[in-house]
Amino acid sequence: MQPKKAVNWFALASGALMLIVVALSIFTPWWKLQIGNGSGLVTINANPFYTNFNVLRLNFVVPVLFALNIGTMVLFAVSGVVFIIYAVMPAKRYSKHLLSYGWKRPLYTLIVFMAVLMLILYVAPHVINAMSHTSVIPVPLVPIIGSSKIQIPSNIFGGGSNSVQIGVTMNSTFEYTFYLAVVAAALGIVARIYHRRIVSNVIIPAPAAVTTSAPVSTPSPQPLQ
Amino acid sequence: MDKVKWSLRAITVCCILIPLLVLGYSCRDNLPGLVVPPQLQSLITQNGQTGGVQSLITQSGQSNSNALNSTLALLGIDPNGFQTPQLENITFDSSTDIATLTVNVTNPLTDQSLDVSNFSLTVAYSNGAQPVNIQLAEPITIAANQTGIISIPLTSSNPQVLQGIINGTQSVSNLQVSNLYVDVNGIILQISNPGSLTQSGNGNNNNSNNNNGS
Numbered sequence: 374m375q376p377k378k379a380v381n382w383f384a385l386a387s388g389a390l391m392l393i394v395v396a397l398s399i400f401t402p403w404w405k406l407q408i409g410n411g412s413g414l415v416t417i418n419a420n421p422f423y424t425n426f427n428v429l430r431l432n433f434v435v436p437v438l439f440a441l442n443i444g445t446m447v448l449f450a451v452s453g454v455v456f457i458i459y460a461v462m463p464a465k466r467y468s469k470h471l472l473s474y475g476w477k478r479p480l481y482t483l484i485v486f487m488a489v490l491m492l493i494l495y496v497a498p499h500v501i502n503a504m505s506h507t508s509v510i511p512v513p514l515v516p517i518i519g520s521s522k523i524q525i526p527s528n529i530f531g532g533g534s535n536s537v538q539i540g541v542t543m544n545s546t547f548e549y550t551f552y553l554a555v556v557a558a559a560l561g562i563v564a565r566i567y568h569r570r571i572v573s574n575v576i577i578p579a580p581a582a583v584t585t586s587a588p589v590s591t592p593s594p595q596p597l598q
Numbered sequence: 599m600d601k602v603k604w605s606l607r608a609i610t611v612c613c614i615l616i617p618l619l620v621l622g623y624s625c626r627d628n629l630p631g632l633v634v635p636p637q638l639q640s641l642i643t644q645n646g647q648t649g650g651v652q653s654l655i656t657q658s659g660q661s662n663s664n665a666l667n668s669t670l671a672l673l674g675i676d677p678n679g680f681q682t683p684q685l686e687n688i689t690f691d692s693s694t695d696i697a698t699l700t701v702n703v704t705n706p707l708t709d710q711s712l713d714v715s716n717f718s719l720t721v722a723y724s725n726g727a728q729p730v731n732i733q734l735a736e737p738i739t740i741a742a743n744q745t746g747i748i749s750i751p752l753t754s755s756n757p758q759v760l761q762g763i764i765n766g767t768q769s770v771s772n773l774q775v776s777n778l779y780v781d782v783n784g785i786i787l788q789i790s791n792p793g794s795l796t797q798s799g800n801g802n803n804n805n806s807n808n809n810n811g812s
Contacts, residue, residue, distance in 0.1 A: 410784035411715060426635075429674045430709050433635040436625065440617040448613040457608065467602040474606045522786065536791070542784030 384460035389561035391453030398422040403551035407544045422446040450480035476561035520544045600755040668685040679706025695757035705740045712740040716781035
């Protein structure tokens with residue numbers, strides 16, 4: 374009778390979700406800021422995999438950001454594949470490395486993404502205001518989620534008796550791809566916890582037994598370089 | 599087992615470094631190209647200029663105007679679309695107390711409609727009479743790239759005064775306009791003292807906005 378093959382289903386779901394998130398994020402950002410009503414005169418699509426700016430429907434991409442995005446995208450996809458490989462072979466001796474590589478990726482990506490967003494929206498305005506000894510830039514720059522009206526300071530226009538003021542309606546929101554990434558990260562954490570249970574339930578064959586049954590697959594010991 | 603561990607680390611380093619190195623190599627002769635979007639660079643270079651942003655700024659006369667027009671066109675803005683709205687007619691419906699301005703307008707945005715969701719102002723006579731608020735009765739949408747006549751319905755806190763202004767029974771000389779508030783596509787413009795309104799000629803439809811304040 375064949376022993377039941379152990380599969381870490383949480384890791385499998387997380388890995389598959391990571392690949393789905395990568396694919397969907399090309400078209401849907403994680404966080405979107407619309408400046409102006411309706412379809413937005415200016416739209417900022419923030420995404421660890423494809424960050425771009427849309428001005429009157431003309432798309433702008435910052436090259437250095439794009440290069441980082443490509444790197445993150447490939448890394449995320451590779452992590453997803455590695456996590457899936459781990460999920461179907463959780464009891465192998467090298468699986469702990471695959472697990473360690475896979476489960477952290479969505480979590481770290483989320484943490485870095487949120488940290489950068491907070492840095493731009495909350496910390497940077499504080500720093501600029503402190504350096505200029507004024508409170509020209511509102512803190513936060515825009516709310517991380519929700520609608521708001523940002524008043525451009527009147528002293529930018531020179532003041533005067535007319536007191537021209539320009540306000541801009543902004544709307545920021547997290548898109549569903551962000552929440553999918555959160556689910557992928559949560560499943561990764563659960564998969565990490567579930568791994569202990571799998572390891573404790575599966576009897577790993579001794580190395581000697583492996584050597585006798587399958588001598589071809591076992592490499593001869595190499596001297597340390 | 600260390601092979602797996604080190605292989606994964608190597609993949610991580612390669613994934614981060616290779617795109618950056620490729621970008622650095624491709625921009626080795628154009629360092630601003632690392633941060634300036636290529637779309638922006640192409641907007642500038644399509645105008646037959648070779649010196650980047652600085653040359654666009656320092657260009658003067660006709661060539662600079664052509665460059666600006668090309669850039670606006672690529673951004674979806676018709677350079678010839680910036681035209682002052684022409685007032686065609688004003689009517690007042692006493693049954694609804696709504697004044698309707700018929701205006702010939704052009705939307706210079708070729709892909710984006712203009713949504714005027716709010717418009718209000720306060721008018722006051724210089725003789726100290728009670729100020730009157732005039733506001734938009736309902737939002738207006740000017741379709742993308744549209745040139746044509748639209749109707750602007752206006753209501754007032756004092757319809758009799760509004761009717762008097764439109765029908766010419768009330769003098770509009772030295773009519774002070776204040777608290778102008780316009781919301782177009784979420785961009786809100788507020789001017790506390792835009793100027794005064796005067797009437798030229800004797801007809802009902804010859805009002806002109808003499809903005810001497812700004």
